[in-house]
Amino acid sequence: MSQQQSEILHRIEEKYKKIDQNPDVHLEGLVWAKPITYWDYIMPDALLNLQVQRTTLPDEMVFIMYHQINELLFKMILWEIDQVSNNENIDAAFFTEKLRRISRYFDMLSTSFDIMGDGMELEQYMKFRNTLTPASGFQSAQYRLIEFASTELINLIDYRFRFTIDRNTPYEHAYEHLYWQAAGKDHATGKKSTLIRLFEQKYKTEFLDKMESYNTTNLWTKFKQLPEDVKQDPKLIKAMRHYDYTVNVSWVMAHYHAAAKYLGEAAATGGSDWRKYMHPKYQRRIFFPELWSKEELENWGENV
Numbered sequence: 001m002s003q004q005q006s007e008i009l010h011r012i013e014e015k016y017k018k019i020d021q022n023p024d025v026h027l028e029g030l031v032w033a034k035p036i037t038y039w040d041y042i043m044p045d046a047l048l049n050l051q052v053q054r055t056t057l058p059d060e061m062v063f064i065m066y067h068q069i070n071e072l073l074f075k076m077i078l079w080e081i082d083q084v085s086n087n088e089n090i091d092a093a094f095f096t097e098k099l100r101r102i103s104r105y106f107d108m109l110s111t112s113f114d115i116m117g118d119g120m121e122l123e124q125y126m127k128f129r130n131t132l133t134p135a136s137g138f139q140s141a142q143y144r145l146i147e148f149a150s151t152e153l154i155n156l157i158d159y160r161f162r163f164t165i166d167r168n169t170p171y172e173h174a175y176e177h178l179y180w181q182a183a184g185k186d187h188a189t190g191k192k193s194t195l196i197r198l199f200e201q202k203y204k205t206e207f208l209d210k211m212e213s214y215n216t217t218n219l220w221t222k223f224k225q226l227p228e229d230v231k232q233d234p235k236l237i238k239a240m241r242h243y244d245y246t247v248n249v250s251w252v253m254a255h256y257h258a259a260a261k262y263l264g265e266a267a268a269t270g271g272s273d274w275r276k277y278m279h280p281k282y283q284r285r286i287f288f289p290e291l292w293s294k295e296e297l298e299n300w301g302e303n304v
Contacts, residue, residue, distance in 0.1 A: 055131050059124040066116045067137065073105045074142035080105075081149045085217035090226065092233040099219075099239035103246050110250045117258035134195045137255075138183060141203045148210050150247070151220040151287035158182055159284050171211050175204070179283045219243075220288050237291060244287045249280050249301055 001009075009027075016023040039045060051064050080102050084095060147156055153174050157165050161177045175181075184196025192200075215221075223231065223240065230236070256278045280301030289297060 055128040057124045057128045059120040060128045062116065062119050063125070063128070066112075066119075069112075070109060071140065071142060073109055074140065074146060077102050077105050077146055078142060078149060081146070081219060084219060084222055085149060085214065090222065092226075092230045092236045095223070095226070095230075096233070096236045096239045099236075099243050103239065103243045106243070106246045106251050110246060110254045113254040113258045117261055122261075134193070134198070136195055138180065138195060139199045141199075141206070144180075144203070144207060145210055146247075147285075148207070148214045149218055150243075151218055153211060153215065155220070155286060155289065159282075171208050175208060175211065179285060223288070240288050241291050244291070248285045248287065252278055252280050252285075253301075 012027065013023045016026055034040075050068065051061060053060050053064065080098050084090065084098050087094070154162060154165055156179055157174065157177050158179045158181065165174055165177060181196070184193045184199070185191065186193070219240075223236075259278070282301075284297075284300050286292065286297065286300060292300075
């Protein structure tokens with residue numbers, strides 16, 4: 001046995017002793033283990049069988065796959081955010097690198113809308129969209145979690161009601177005044193649409209839990225907890241601003257323009273007034289407001 005093999009066996013022995021396991025059992029298990037393959041590890045067969053059309057129109061497959069890719073990217077974004085949220089000792093370099101990764105994912109999302117915007121026939125879309133009602137991209141739970149994980153709840157409250165909300169407000173009350181609630185309610189009666197009722201039946205309990213857990217660990221709060229010299233790091237500030245603008249303006253407007261191409265003046269599949277719900281100048285979603293000038297805040301989303 002070579003010196004290198006001996007050292008490896010010693011490290012394996014130490015590893016399993018630390019967790020009260022017999023290393024000999026695990027070593028013998030390797031004798032019977034199958035070699036790993038790409039298809040076992042990445043599971044493309046399972047992944048590629050998740051696309052199930054509801055109609056006979058070919059371009060519906062583009063629509064399905066595009067949104068599934070979005071959800072995978074959302075999962076990658078949450079994975080990176082949670083590494084910041086769960087880290088007690090963050091320096092500028094670590095925070096900046098995570099924000100750069102997250103922003104790259106959103107940059108991909110922002111530039112990818114051409115795939116859907118130019119990749120489907122309008123005639124086909126206008127047919128299969130009726131089959132999807134009342135489903136809507138509005139119902140992406142991961143996107144809502146990204147918002148909770150990125151900023152303080154006050155910055156996600158409908159702009160008209162922010163003065164009534166503070167840190168002592170019950171989460172249930174704050175939830176009912178989140179900006180996206182307006183897209184799922186009848187403005188005259190306050191009655192919730194089927195779109196939002198189904199969404200809440202599935203995810204509301206999880207949302208309330210995450211609103212609470214991210215209350216002190218969201219990116220904006222974690223940033224404000226940093227030492228003053230770290231908060232002044234220009235690369236970190238640039239990364240924060242880039243992420244904020246990418247998510248709340250670039251990505252939103254790419255979605256907005258793609259929707260405009262197909263919907264025109266029509267309502268979204270969930271029945272919402274998507275123009276006012278989506279455009280950043282109306283809801284003024286800003287994750288890190290103190291990193292923007294007064295003029296930038298006043299003109300948020302105006303010139304896009």
